[in-house]
Amino acid sequence: MKGAERLAAAFRQAKEEDRTALVVFLAAGDPDFETTVELARAAVEAGADVLELGVPFSDPLADGPVIQAAYTRALAGGSTTTATMDCAARIARETEAPVVLMVALNCVLARGFHGFCAAAAEAGVSGILIPDLPVDDASEMREAAERVGLGTVFLVGPDSGPDRVAAAAAASTGFVYLMRRRGITGAGSGGVDLERRLKEVRAAGSAPVAVGFGISTPEDAAELAGVADGVIVGSVLVDTAFRARAAGRDAGEGMERAVRKVKEAVTGLSRALHVGSESTGVARKNAPVRGSSQKAGRQDRG
Amino acid sequence: MERMTGAETVGVATETRGRFGPFGGRYVPETLMPALEDLEAGWSRAWGDPGFRRRLDELLGTFVGRPTPLHPALRLDGESGDSARIYLKREDLCHTGSHKLNNALGQALLAVELGRTRLIAETGAGQHGVASATAAAFLGLPCRVYMGTEDMARQRLNVVRMELLGAELVPVEAGSRTLKDATNEAIREWMSSYRDTHYLIGSAVGPHPYPTMVRSLQEVIGTEARAQILEAEGRLPDGLVACVGGGSNAIGFFSAFLDHAHVRLVGVEAGGTGHGPGSHAASVSRGRPGVLHGAFSYLLQDHDGQIDPTHSLAAGLDYPGVGPEHAWLHASGRARYLTVDDGAAREAFLALSRREGIIPALESAHAVAYALQWARELGPEGVLVVCLSGRGDKDVDSAVAGVQ
Numbered sequence: 048m049k050g051a052e053r054l055a056a057a058f059r060q061a062k063e064e065d066r067t068a069l070v071v072f073l074a075a076g077d078p079d080f081e082t083t084v085e086l087a088r089a090a091v092e093a094g095a096d097v098l099e100l101g102v103p104f105s106d107p108l109a110d111g112p113v114i115q116a117a118y119t120r121a122l123a124g125g126s127t128t129t130a131t132m133d134c135a136a137r138i139a140r141e142t143e144a145p146v147v148l149m150v151a152l153n154c155v156l157a158r159g160f161h162g163f164c165a166a167a168a169e170a171g172v173s174g175i176l177i178p179d180l181p182v183d184d185a186s187e188m189r190e191a192a193e194r195v196g197l198g199t200v201f202l203v204g205p206d207s208g209p210d211r212v213a214a215a216a217a218a219s220t221g222f223v224y225l226m227r228r229r230g231i232t233g234a235g236s237g238g239v240d241l242e243r244r245l246k247e248v249r250a251a252g253s254a255p256v257a258v259g260f261g262i263s264t265p266e267d268a269a270e271l272a273g274v275a276d277g278v279i280v281g282s283v284l285v286d287t288a289f290r291a292r293a294a295g296r297d298a299g300e301g302m303e304r305a306v307r308k309v310k311e312a313v314t315g316l317s318r319a320l321h322v323g324s325e326s327t328g329v330a331r332k333n334a335p336v337r338g339s340s341q342k343a344g345r346q347d348r349g
Numbered sequence: 350m351e352r353m354t355g356a357e358t359v360g361v362a363t364e365t366r367g368r369f370g371p372f373g374g375r376y377v378p379e380t381l382m383p384a385l386e387d388l389e390a391g392w393s394r395a396w397g398d399p400g401f402r403r404r405l406d407e408l409l410g411t412f413v414g415r416p417t418p419l420h421p422a423l424r425l426d427g428e429s430g431d432s433a434r435i436y437l438k439r440e441d442l443c444h445t446g447s448h449k450l451n452n453a454l455g456q457a458l459l460a461v462e463l464g465r466t467r468l469i470a471e472t473g474a475g476q477h478g479v480a481s482a483t484a485a486a487f488l489g490l491p492c493r494v495y496m497g498t499e500d501m502a503r504q505r506l507n508v509v510r511m512e513l514l515g516a517e518l519v520p521v522e523a524g525s526r527t528l529k530d531a532t533n534e535a536i537r538e539w540m541s542s543y544r545d546t547h548y549l550i551g552s553a554v555g556p557h558p559y560p561t562m563v564r565s566l567q568e569v570i571g572t573e574a575r576a577q578i579l580e581a582e583g584r585l586p587d588g589l590v591a592c593v594g595g596g597s598n599a600i601g602f603f604s605a606f607l608d609h610a611h612v613r614l615v616g617v618e619a620g621g622t623g624h625g626p627g628s629h630a631a632s633v634s635r636g637r638p639g640v641l642h643g644a645f646s647y648l649l650q651d652h653d654g655q656i657d658p659t660h661s662l663a664a665g666l667d668y669p670g671v672g673p674e675h676a677w678l679h680a681s682g683r684a685r686y687l688t689v690d691d692g693a694a695r696e697a698f699l700a701l702s703r704r705e706g707i708i709p710a711l712e713s714a715h716a717v718a719y720a721l722q723w724a725r726e727l728g729p730e731g732v733l734v735v736c737l738s739g740r741g742d743k744d745v746d747s748a749v750a751g752v753q
């Protein structure tokens with residue numbers, strides 16, 4: 048199984064197990080690709096269903112300080128598109144989870160839509176999200192993705208009107224990325240009426256709906272359990288890994304600590320999700336949570 | 350760029366999204382799409398509203414100081430008599446010292462019209478920051494300006510002016526700490542504040558409708574200059590010269606002459622100190638198409654699409670992109686884009702100061718430098734008009750530092 052099928056299977060399996068899929072974001076090459084592969088492995092072992100791999104870009108508009116800093120470290124370490132594809136290939140090969148690339152439009156244009164999508168598919172990638180390519184300008188990209196069997200992911204914003212919601216839902220063959228609030232990753236304000244939004248999105252398409260932006264604590268994730276098909280967690284984990292590395296004097300030891308912290312964070316979220324899905328409907332906010340990631344909750348991400 | 354041209358890329362929305370040939374468009378995260386749709390609708394409503402236009406025109410007269418003069422720079426080439434006559438469109442005489450207020454005032458009025466209660470802006474040289482702070486003070490709106498710390502250091506005077514005008518200055522430490530990074534931060538802020546905040550972009554860059562809106566607000570430069578040169582010479586000029594960073598003064602200046610095919614248009618980019626990445630800011634001359642800050646245009650970038658660092662002595666030109674309409678004027682051959690390096694710009698800065706009694710902005714000095722060369726090539730029958738986009742008070746330290 049490969050490409051979009053692998054992505055669909057991951058969401059399907061979560062659904063069959065009556066739980067919300069956990070999508071974990073990693074910044075590729077931060078600070079090197081070996082670390083990214085190890086973090087990916089740890090995240091999957093700890094329960095990640097899907098990995099969203101951010102391709103480093105010099106000027107990421109939609110991302111907050113945590114991910115921007117991660118990309119800066121990756122680029123300083125010599126990250127290239129080719130090396131990122133190789134990293135994606137290793138992750139796709141060595142873990143169970145499907146990989147979705149999140150990549151700035153300009154990095155895609157450098158190879159052309161068809162060239163980029165073909166390389167991604169070749170690497171075993173399952174889906175592609177180009178945050179600064181609005182759905183109304185995406186016909187060539189959609190065609191390129193479809194040709195090589197990549198799932199597409201489009202964003203639904205907090206203030207996207209009905210037409211835009213419908214267009215994004217219809218165009219998404221991987222999953223729909225529903226933004227929980229305004230702003231950039233890891234910061235911002237203004238939540239949306241999620242239940243209403245989810246209804247609108249589901250009415251317009253059949254792809255699973257994952258919610259992201261500002262999911263930084265197990266409680267945040269627990270709120271979405273059973274409501275959304277997936278929950279996307281990023282900045283908090285990128286930051287946790289970074290802090291662990293920064294604190295560790297010995298590189299190997301720092302790595303161990305980083306992986307463990309990510310594991311704990313993911314496990315905490317996962318546990319919260321499982322608890323959430325066991326309850327029958329409401330009151331998920333009160334789900335007991337024992338993850339260790341609360342401390343990093345300020346530096347979040349979706 | 351072959352990979353991204355024509356209708357198959359842009360789908361059905363081509364006409365409504367500010368396309369200049371294949372260039373322009375609206376490439377932003379979905380969060381901002383509703384904000385830009387609102388702005389587009391509000392802008393076309395206001396621009397078509399005689400009341401709005403009347404109020405803007407009045408203020409361009411009483412507050413900005415328009416029309417600005419067209420000055421014959423007779424001594425600039427040492428009165429040799431061998432060169433074409435050079436006229437300077439004196440945007441440096443606008444209130445706040447540059448053409449930037451034409452746009453800032455127009456957008457600030459629009460913001461009020463749209464019910465926005467605060468302004469944010471990015472700035473490189475600080476001229477747009479000062480213009481935005483001025484328009485905000487005049488209209489009673491709070492204003493936040495993002496500025497790279499590298500630019501804050503080299504444009505100290507404008508930092509002080511913005512503070513005096515009551516603007517909140519946010520230093521940007523990211524990346525190259527210049528205009529590109531200030532723009533990133535302003536866009537990021539806008540993604541959470543757009544409901545009550547207008548993002549006042551200072552150049553003809555960014556997602557639709559900004560390039561069109563900024564061009565329209567700056568077109569007054571060209572419209573006045575055309576009437577003034579006809580009055581002075583009884584004919585249109587042989588050529589226009591303007592500096593191009595994002596390209597707002599140039600596009601406003603050029604646009605009134607676009608239909609006069611025999612008037613040659615030249616945009617002067619920052620040649621900096623050399624040809625390698627990080628030593629110049631010549632996006633059109635040395636870049637290739639891509640997407641930065643929401644528009645498809647020429648960019649300085651590496652083969653992976655990472656944005657290259659840039660350099661120019663002139664902070665206002667120190668930007669890796671260019672407005673999409675310039676990209677189209679270049680690709681279609683209507684305008685030419687070439688470079689003037691730091692040294693030549695500095696020489697022109699001094700020449701204009703000493704021979705004409707006008708201290709130009711270092712940005713504008715790039716245009717003056719090329720005009721001097723072109724005037725000699727054209728000979729005494731020729732007529733050139735240069736957009737002197739700003740005055741040079743802010744630059745005295747940078748300009749003098751290189752003169753020993």
